Amino acid sequence: MKKLTQRIDKERLLLGIAAPLLAIVAAIVVTTLVILATGKNPGAAFSDMLTYGTASDSQVYILNKATTYYLAGVAVAIGFRMNLFNIGVDGQYRIAAFFAAVLGGALTTPGWLSIILIILCAMATGAVWAGIAGVLKVTRGVSEVISTIMLNAIATAIIAYLLQPGKLAELQSGGTVVSTKPLAKDAYFFQIDTGAAGELWGFIFIAVAVGVAYWFVLGRTRFGFDLRTVGQSESAAAASGVSVKKMIATSMLISGAIAGLIGMPTLLNDSHQFSNDFPTGIGFTGIAIALLGRNNPIGIALGALLWGFLERTTNHLEFQGYDKEILGVIQGVIVLCVVIAYEVVRRYGLKRQQQRVGAELAAQAAAPTQKQEVA
Amino acid sequence: MKILYGMQQADEGTITVNGETVVFHNPADAIARGIGMVHQHFMLADNLTVLENVVLGAEKLYGIGAKARAKIKEISDAYGLNVRPDVLLEELGVADRQRVEILKVLYRGAKTLILDEPTAVLVPQEVEALFDNLRELKAEGLTVIFISHKLGEVLSVADEITVIRRGTTVGTVQPEGTTTKQLAELMVGSELPTPETEESTVTDLALLEVDGLRLAQTDLDGVERIILDDISFTIHKGEVLGIAGVEGNGQSELVEAIMGIRALNAGTIALDGTDISHVPTRHRREAGVGYIPEDRHRHGLLLEAPLWENRILGHVTERPNSRGQLLDIKAARSDTERIIEAYDVRTPGIDVTAASLSGGNQQKLIVGREMSHAPKLLIAAHPTRGVDVGAQAAIWDHIREARREGLAVLLISADLDELIGLSDTLRVMYRGRLVADADPATITPEELGSAMTGAATGHLEHTEDDAR
Numbered sequence: 018m019k020k021l022t023q024r025i026d027k028e029r030l031l032l033g034i035a036a037p038l039l040a041i042v043a044a045i046v047v048t049t050l051v052i053l054a055t056g057k058n059p060g061a062a063f064s065d066m067l068t069y070g071t072a073s074d075s076q077v078y079i080l081n082k083a084t085t086y087y088l089a090g091v092a093v094a095i096g097f098r099m100n101l102f103n104i105g106v107d108g109q110y111r112i113a114a115f116f117a118a119v120l121g122g123a124l125t126t127p128g129w130l131s132i133i134l135i136i137l138c139a140m141a142t143g144a145v146w147a148g149i150a151g152v153l154k155v156t157r158g159v160s161e162v163i164s165t166i167m168l169n170a171i172a173t174a175i176i177a178y179l180l181q182p183g184k185l186a187e188l189q190s191g192g193t194v195v196s197t198k199p200l201a202k203d204a205y206f207f208q209i210d211t212g213a214a215g216e217l218w219g220f221i222f223i224a225v226a227v228g229v230a231y232w233f234v235l236g237r238t239r240f241g242f243d244l245r246t247v248g249q250s251e252s253a254a255a256a257s258g259v260s261v262k263k264m265i266a267t268s269m270l271i272s273g274a275i276a277g278l279i280g281m282p283t284l285l286n287d288s289h290q291f292s293n294d295f296p297t298g299i300g301f302t303g304i305a306i307a308l309l310g311r312n313n314p315i316g317i318a319l320g321a322l323l324w325g326f327l328e329r330t331t332n333h334l335e336f337q338g339y340d341k342e343i344l345g346v347i348q349g350v351i352v353l354c355v356v357i358a359y360e361v362v363r364r365y366g367l368k369r370q371q372q373r374v375g376a377e378l379a380a381q382a383a384a385p386t387q388k389q390e391v392a
Numbered sequence: 393m394k395i396l397y398g399m400q401q402a403d404e405g406t407i408t409v410n411g412e413t414v415v416f417h418n419p420a421d422a423i424a425r426g427i428g429m430v431h432q433h434f435m436l437a438d439n440l441t442v443l444e445n446v447v448l449g450a451e452k453l454y455g456i457g458a459k460a461r462a463k464i465k466e467i468s469d470a471y472g473l474n475v476r477p478d479v480l481l482e483e484l485g486v487a488d489r490q491r492v493e494i495l496k497v498l499y500r501g502a503k504t505l506i507l508d509e510p511t512a513v514l515v516p517q518e519v520e521a522l523f524d525n526l527r528e529l530k531a532e533g534l535t536v537i538f539i540s541h542k543l544g545e546v547l548s549v550a551d552e553i554t555v556i557r558r559g560t561t562v563g564t565v566q567p568e569g570t571t572t573k574q575l576a577e578l579m580v581g582s583e584l585p586t587p588e589t590e591e592s593t594v595t596d597l598a599l600l601e602v603d604g605l606r607l608a609q610t611d612l613d614g615v616e617r618i619i620l621d622d623i624s625f626t627i628h629k630g631e632v633l634g635i636a637g638v639e640g641n642g643q644s645e646l647v648e649a650i651m652g653i654r655a656l657n658a659g660t661i662a663l664d665g666t667d668i669s670h671v672p673t674r675h676r677r678e679a680g681v682g683y684i685p686e687d688r689h690r691h692g693l694l695l696e697a698p699l700w701e702n703r704i705l706g707h708v709t710e711r712p713n714s715r716g717q718l719l720d721i722k723a724a725r726s727d728t729e730r731i732i733e734a735y736d737v738r739t740p741g742i743d744v745t746a747a748s749l750s751g752g753n754q755q756k757l758i759v760g761r762e763m764s765h766a767p768k769l770l771i772a773a774h775p776t777r778g779v780d781v782g783a784q785a786a787i788w789d790h791i792r793e794a795r796r797e798g799l800a801v802l803l804i805s806a807d808l809d810e811l812i813g814l815s816d817t818l819r820v821m822y823r824g825r826l827v828a829d830a831d832p833a834t835i836t837p838e839e840l841g842s843a844m845t846g847a848a849t850g851h852l853e854h855t856e857d858d859a860r
Contacts, residue, residue: 236719237718237719237721238717239708239709239714239717239718239719240717241719242708242719243708249696249697250690250693250695252690252691253690253691253692253693253694253705255653255691256651256653256673256683256685256691256692257673257674257705257706257707258652258673258674258675258676258677258706258709259674260673367696367745367747367748370744370745373740373748374740374744374748374749377740
């Protein structure tokens with residue numbers, strides 16, 4: 018009996034890895050075809066990606082990018098575990114980063130305190146922004162998909178309005194960039210100097226801590242169990258004593274708070290101010306990464322690294338005479354394949370397990386009756 | 393039945409229609425062979441007219457216009473169905489809807505009609521009208537397969553009766569010269585365990601007191617529908633209170649109200665002397681309410697989660713599942729092993745998903761889980777529905793055993809034998825009210841059945857004339 022359980026587990030693991038692998042292989046095949054169609058050599062492109070992508074300065078770049086992406090992936094994954102589709106991560110992190118930057122520019126507190134205050138401000142802003150969608154869903158039944166999309170647009174408008182000289186922003190000395198007041202030097206987050214390869218952002222440690230917390234809270238606590246229960250079956254959750262509405266609102270708040278962290282690596286380690294060229298669209302990247310990583314803390318990390326790698330290397334391809342749109346093609350194909358592969362593998366796995374359990378029990382049941390007949 | 397209608401495939405055996413062996417891969421194959429089915433739950437769209445409902449999915453037959461209307465009229469007149477094609481479906485009552493369903497099937501050219509528990513939702517007069525319709529159909533040369541667990545109806549309408557018990561044919565009899573009693577014996581089978589409780593264990597300590605419970609729902613048109621009205625009862629320690637009733641008369645809502653899933657409009661619920669009318673579900677569970685839900689897939693299990701997580705479900709705040717805010721996975725897992733052993737859950741391990749177990753084993757896991765937290769009150773809704781005979785006997789044994797130790801049980805079931813056998817007190821629910829009570833020691837299923845349709849109210853006395 019134990020053997021069967023083990024076998025099922027091994028099989029489940031294999032199936033779990035099969036899906037993303039399948040997706041990536043499919044993506045490589047499609048990309049090859051696309052490059053061939055443009056009349057270029059795909060082999061050279063892939064080898065360039067590999068050599069350039071593994072160079073030490075690329076490694077640091079990828080890790081820095083992945084820090085941001087990882088936080089985005091986790092923020093989205095929290096919603097996914099609840100069966101909530103928080104498309105609004107994008108607006109949440111932008112408005113959170115903006116207000117955190119405004120606060121940071123105004124602070125005159127000691128550096129360590131400023132950093133804590135800035136991060137808390139970002140998390141609170143993100144939580145409030147997501148909370149609006151949560152409250153709407155719980156009280157009025159508004160789909161979180163619709164409300165968060167709209168909140169994204171509202172966030173864009175609010176930032177555009179406030180990010181003007183004379184409002185909450187100022188014109189920088191160059192005369193072309195409008196930004197919030199830059200942070201004081203002592204409010205910069207620490208970095209690790211890796212020499213010629215560049216600076217590794219210290220925020221990566223916060224990202225790791227978030228990942229560990231995500232794993233621990235979901236898998237090891239009562240709260241996490243309740244959250245997963247609601248995600249798997251709202252009716253069973255309600256019957257088991259979970260207040261579904263409260264859970265929806267709470268998880269939206271948490272998702273938003275984590276979303277608030279997304280802009281922090283950039284703000285505290287890199288730009289030190291919120292300007293009109295602050296990175297956008299990372300919330301959507303987070304959706305892709307959460308899908309790719311199957312909402313698993315390690316899976317999301319791998320997805321984030323892959324995304325960083327693709328971005329770094331395809332940028333370089335452009336200099337080699339390839340079209341830069343190749344990035345979009347690869348990313349799009351991966352996400353599509355992943356979604357399809359997971360669903361196929363999930364259904365196959367469930368069915369296969371049912372068959373196996375059935376077969377095993379039938380064998381068990383048959384054994385004693387045969388003996389009886391003999392006797 | 394599902395095989396006959398092509399919804400499932402048979403592993404073995406053949407189906408012969410008009411002397412021809414056929415295989416149905418889907419309902420369309422069955423319809424093409426002239427087999428039509430009237431489902432227990434109507435498959436009709438409220439916002440369409442009768443005509444539109446009938447032609448939906450069969451537009452190719454007679455179009456959707458005048459020709460279809462003429463055909464509907466023709467069928468309706470031929471069999472005395474009295475269907476008006478242009479009425480909106482939502483304006484029709486249950487009996488009229490059923491006639492629309494029958495017409496739908498005939499419209500598609502069915503020569504053999506399968507009716508699945510057609511009388512479950514009808515009042516006696518409507519049942520008579522339906523039987524008249526069926527006799528008309530018969531007279532016109534159609535074949536009707538009438539599936540019912542109401543013996544009297546079967547005897548009055550059928551020309552031949554086949555009794556199926558637990559998936560096999562146990563006998564075919566002629567209705568002439570067969571009594572309901574003989575039929576019941578065939579159905580139940582004397583060798584099967586009967587859910588009989590030996591000695592009374594009822595104490596005079598009230599455990600659950602429900603008083604003046606009322607539940608109403610305002611639908612979209614602003615009309616208030618009363619779901620439960622003036623429900624009052626008391627269950628004592630060691631008592632099993634059975635509630636009989638045709639499904640959909642408020643039983644599910646009553647259970648949800650006691651579990652705290654639905655908010656009350658009026659009335660109080662007290663558990664062991666404490667008012668729990670407005671206490672959240674989790675606290676009620678912690679206070680000692682065990683719950684075997686009627687739909688285990690929707691309310692009792694996480695189908696895609698492993699068994700040990702399902703063991704935690706509903707009791708996440710209690711030991712051995714958690715300590716403080718943290719889950720105690722090790723303890724939960726080993727306790728799952730214990731439940732599997734003690735309750736004879738047939739599974740290769742605790743890491744398989746709940747979905748891979750058979751219905752009976754899923755139910756045994758739920759019973760084991762609920763019994764493992766020393767409940768004071770057990771709410772058992774159809775505890776043995778869809779469960780094989782072995783598991784059924786085991787579940788009855790567990791309920792009886794716990795009852796001896798002072799457990800109070802609210803039993804809701806469609807299986808009248810189960811109700812009569814297990815209960816110490818019986819109440820009958822009809823249209824959201826408790827309309828009758830009975831003594832399970834003397835009452836017969838037939839007498840209970842008449843109260844379930846609202847024909848009898850008050851205290852039901854067993855009379856020798858009725859027994860036949």
